[in-house]
Amino acid sequence: MPNRSEKQIRSLVRKVETRADGERMTVAGYAAIFGEVADIAGIYREVIARGAFSRSLRTDDVLALFGHDSGRLLGRTTSGTLRLAEDAKGLSVEIDLPDTTDGRDVLTLIARGDISGMSFGFNIVHEEWDFSVEPPLRTIIDVDLVEVSVVSAPAYAGTSIALRSLESARAEIEHRHFVPAIRLRMKVGLDLALRK
DSSP, rough: OTTTSSSSEEEEEEOEEEEEEETTEEEEEEEEEETOOOEEEEEEEEEEEETTTHHHHHHHOEEEEEEEEEEEEEEEEEGEEEEEESSSSSEEEEEEEEESSHHHHHHHHHTTTTTOOEEEEEEEEEEETTTTTSSOEEEEEEEEEEEEEEESSSOOOHHHHHHHHHHHHHHHHHHHHHHHHHHHHHHHHHHHHHHO
């Protein structure tokens, strides 16, 4: 089985916007786009299926971070300072920036054009692999969304995580084919033994 406990990170270079709403400064953008195929470290391709976040959005407390650093909290869903939604395009993010050093830094960096995207951290719940194409294609069906981040340099997860994910999927496919064959052999062996 794939290692579902290891948090994975995916990033997206899309315009991040700020807007003022009274005294509140809000950052808005997309952390994920549905249906876009991404190259994961040259090892496999990946696409996020529509609805991949819907279960998690109903149940999980998701954090908004600066650069995936849990010590640099910008908001969270349970306090209402982070709002997430799936729409036809992808995972929409709105963060009410706090009046903290990090909040002010994020606002300044976006205004200067130094912040170029958003990202999300997740654990896989359900995925599908297509090994009939090269490189293999992974479709993310369902995730536990852990956090979304405002990032200065979006980048996909490192090669070691990508390789482990691919190797786990291959092992699972082999296991699915191997275990039924063993069970069949054991059943045939048992049937033959009972006939004697």
